[in-house]
Amino acid sequence: MVETTGGGPGDGTAEVLDRPLPDGVRRKVVQIVSDGFGGLTVGELPAQLRQYARFAPNRRAKFAGNAMAAALETDPLFRQRIGEKLREAQPELTGALDSGSPPPAADPLDVAAAAYVLRPTGWVKLVTAAGEEAQRADAERADEESRAELERLRAELDRAREQTRVDTERLRAELDAAKKEADSLHRKLRAALSDVKRGEAALRKIQGEIEAVRAEGQAQVSAAESESRRLKSRLGEAEAALEATRKAAREGRSVEDMRVRLLLDTVLDAAQGLRRELALPPVSVRPAETVDAVEPGRMTPKDIAARALSENDPAILDQLLALPQAHLVVDGYNVTKTGYPQMPLEKQRLRLLGQLSQLAAQTGAEVTCVFDGAELAAPVLLAPPRGVRVLFSKAGVTADELIRQLVRAEPPGRPVIVASTDREVADGVARAGARPVASAMLLKRLS
DSSP: EEOOOOOOOOOOGGGEEEEEEEOOHHHHOOOOHHHTTTTSGGSSSOGGGGGGSSSSSSHHHHHSHHHHHHHHHHHHHHHHHHHHHHHOOOHHHHHHTTOOOOTTTTTHHHHHHHHHHHHOOHHHHHHHHHHHHHHHHHHHHHHHHHHHHHHHHHHHHHHHHHHHHHHHHHHHHHHHHHHHHHHHHHHHHHHHHHHHHHHHHHHHHHHHHHHHHHHHHHHHHHHHHHHHHEEEEEEEHHHHHHHHHHHHTTEEEEHHHHHHHHHHHHHHHHHHHHHHTTTTTSSOGGGGGGGGOOOOOOOHHHHHHHHHHOOTTTHHHHHTTSSTTTTOOOOEEHHHHHHHSSSHHHHHHHHEEEEEEHOOOOOOOOEEEEEEEEOOSSOOOOOOOTTTEOOOOOTTTOOHHHHHHHHHHHHSSSSSSEEEEHHHHHHHHTTTTEEEEEEHHHHHHOO
16 A cells, blocks of 8 residues: 655655545645645746736635646645645644644544645555545445435325325316216217207308309499499590580580581582592583483493402502591501511601601591500600691500590591401491401501
8 A cells, every 4th residue: 555665764755645645635735735825935836836826725726726736746845835834824733743643633634635745654544544534424424315315205205105195086086076077078069069060051051142142242243343334434435525515615616516517528528529520510411311321431330340449458548548538547556566566666656657647648638546555654755747646545444445435426427447457446446437447458558
């Protein structure tokens, strides 16, 4: 257990501890070094401990404990200086150790720590005995704590058993009551399920009736909305007609006067044109002229048949525009997207209006070009060309509807020609008395 490396009898420095220093003793040793640390100058401290010179004792013991224990073991001079500080602090304990008889009432850990620092003869035995005593004390303390814990656990077990018995009896009573309540609930549940099934059947019946009523209501709503849209359209036309009437009244004439006057001009121009076409002589017809015969230089029925034009011949459009008071209404985007759809809308409008201006100048007919206002991102700043009226449909009104309004606004008997490929537009204006022509025919005439 103890080895001697040299020195005479009574020299404790020759003794070597052959096992690790017990934890309790080590803590006491570190505390002794920390307490004596403050009484030494920086020059008296080992180099590895000088950085802790200004630390408080508790902080020094916490952060420099390992370094102080290592220095105490390896540096005899430092150990001697700490021993001197210990003798000053605890003269009775150190004196008893020097005499070889430690006080019996002293704490074995304090005795072992002091012996480890001072290294008197037999200090290894003191340190070893202190460690064993500390271990025995720890074991006895642990055994005592174990016995107390065992007694406490036994008492808790008895209380738990008693509580378990009471809880078991209470739970059995509650279980019996719960079984009775469950039986009652089962009966109620079966009755409730029966009621639910009856209710679901009634609900399905009601839902079917509701769906039927809803479908009928939706059909009625759809019909009402359609009628409402029709009435709104008629109302809009009536409002427009009323506004036109008011405007005409302010100007001293009514819309009907304007329509009658325009129709009268149409009839007069048609009569004059018919007279020119028939080349009627200024004198009355002679009886001899009523005899059916072919005069020299007059056309025969065969010659007249040879002059018939093709359905798509642009000359038909020229003939229509040559009629008295003719009015040409053009579905703008329908024509431009038929002829040159690759161009931007603005250039489409400008190209078509320029061509229509030339056509109006050539034929003398009234020309109105209608564009769909829904395709406009912003109001159009446009100066209409000479002889062409340019109109854009309002919000919620299509160009097709605006064309139909223009046709309905004309008096019966006036020649109105509508250029559009839209079949719905063509059929609508034809029913209103206008003459529809295809957009391709107008493009051929313009080109």
